[in-house]
């Protein structure tokens with residue numbers, strides 16, 4: 225069920241295990257160490273920082289995959305300081321750039337930026353400085369638009385290059401190059417021009433989110449040659465992951481969760497829509513939490529104010545869209561809650577990554593129900609979803625292929641659904657496999673909901689159930705939603721079922737021996753596998769989108785041609801059944817439909833408590 229990315233042959237060299245790059249004998253080693261301490265105030269290097277710096281200063285093209293907060297900036301700011309000439313940095317957001325410049329100027333490192341919305345005279349001033357014999361800047365930041373659209377800038381870069389003053393080109397947030405990434409920026413694709421114009425200038429590409437296919441895209445689009453790749457584990461051992469069924473009582477659940485686990489601590493609640501942000505915030509305020517909302521339609525001053533209040537601990541909780549979080553460096557964020565389904569696993573990983581920067585234990589709780597999937601899908605198709613600011617400038621007219629982007633988005637979302645529906649596999653494994661990283665679930669040490677509740681698995685062949693579900697979709701005319709199909713399959717006599725005379729359909733009740741969660745996991749697996757397709761039905765009532773299931777005839781033949789479907793289920797329920805009838809079996813464990821709040825300090829998982837009980841009896 226997990227997504228295994230394709231590993232493609234490419235022209236890059238693994239740098240991570242290579243001793244050469246960790247050597248302390250480079251001619252610049254001493255100077256690096258001195259400046260790292262004196263100028264940047266760091267006592268040592270973090271993992272891979274020394275290696276990356278040595279590789280880029282040796283003149284190689286370098287690709288760095290390092291988690292958010294890992295310290296990517298130092299890997300170019302320190303070389304910029306000690307190298308002759310100027311370092312060009314391409315960064316997707318003016319606000320990110322301004323943060324960096326402010327930081328550099330505080331350290332007394334001369335730096336400047338150019339952006340399209342800057343005063344003309346101010347731009348001229350900076351360009352003149354670039355032309356001068358002795359250019360004072362060590363770093364020049366620009367947005368990708370500037371590089372792609374301004375011939376004037378390119379001329380100045382050429383001029384610097386001729387005078388051997390263009391030390392290095394840095395592409396920050398390099399995943400924006402790729403359509404497979406979650407923050408695609410068309411202008412990033414034009415950055416290949418830099419390598420064409422300056423083939424001998426080393427390029428350093430940095431990102432915190434890249435699957436194998438994104439990395440491939442970036443290397444190709446930028447035209448990197450024999451590039452050295454540094455990557456490190458994306459696992460964040462101090463983050464505790466769980467997915468909790470989202471019910472009508474979701475807000476009460478969130479309030480309770482915070483109260484019991486993180487009262488008066490700092491956190492972020494990610495919401496899908498602006499309306500949700502405001503609703504969740506006001507609800508939690510009523511419950512006595514110090515909280516505020518943050519989204520894209522607020523004016524910049526308002527947003528900055530809220531962010532500042534939060535940074536200074538004047539408020540604890542921010543209810544925000546994904547517009548919030550970029551460049552945020554608050555170390556003591558103790559929880560990240562997702563009130564709705566994130567758009568992709570990469571996005572989810574990055575949003576969760578804002579918790580626990582200080583290495584202390586923090587919670588990541590995702591409230592999930594299947595109808596949110598329909599909602600997100602609809603919003604994506606309408607272009608109504610708020611983007612992370614990195615993906616702004618996302619403009620339909622200059623998109624390479626809008627159709628394929630929609631497809632990619634839908635696929636990314638589907639993987640997220642599959643992640644949520646999976647109540648068996650380790651959450652870390654499910655996330656990391658997405659980054660092309662192998663992970664041994666036993667090293668999770670029960671810090672995710674699935675590892676916590678499951679001790680044993682059984683594998684079940686569910687092919688026959690799958691065939692019945694497909695058959696049922698056909699029998700009922702391919703015009704009902706998945707929840708309706710499940711009702712019929714499990715033998716409900718609800719008004720809706722009766723009204724459509726489904727109680728007379730031959731497969732009515734064929735799945736009554738199955739738990740609701742079990743049947744729905746199989747059905748959703750069929751959607752993930754593209755055997756059943758979910759068609760969004762438009763509705764003018766905002767927020768209430770419905771969908772109908774159809775059969776994909778192209779794929780369904782596999783199912784009837786002997787292709788088996790095997791899913792893993794926890795075997796804890798089985799283990800309990802032979803016990804005494806007065807011991808309540810742990811119903812929740814086979815189904816994903818039962819609230820099982822994973823408090824971060826729950827002493828024992830429910831199922832284990834029950835097992836102990838039955839052992840005693």
Ligand code: ADP
Nearest residue numbers: 266267268269270291292293294295296297298
């Ligand atoms: P990234 O770009 O990878 O998300 P940043 O470059 O913004 O991360 O760095 C995150 C934080 O880590 C910054 O506050 C930075 O000062 C700090 N940092 C970076 N390198 C070191 C180091 N070697 N020692 C201590 N702190 C560091």
Ligand code: MG
Nearest residue numbers: 293296297396
């Ligand atoms: Mg960064």
Ligand code: ZN
Nearest residue numbers: 650668672675
């Ligand atoms: Zn786990």
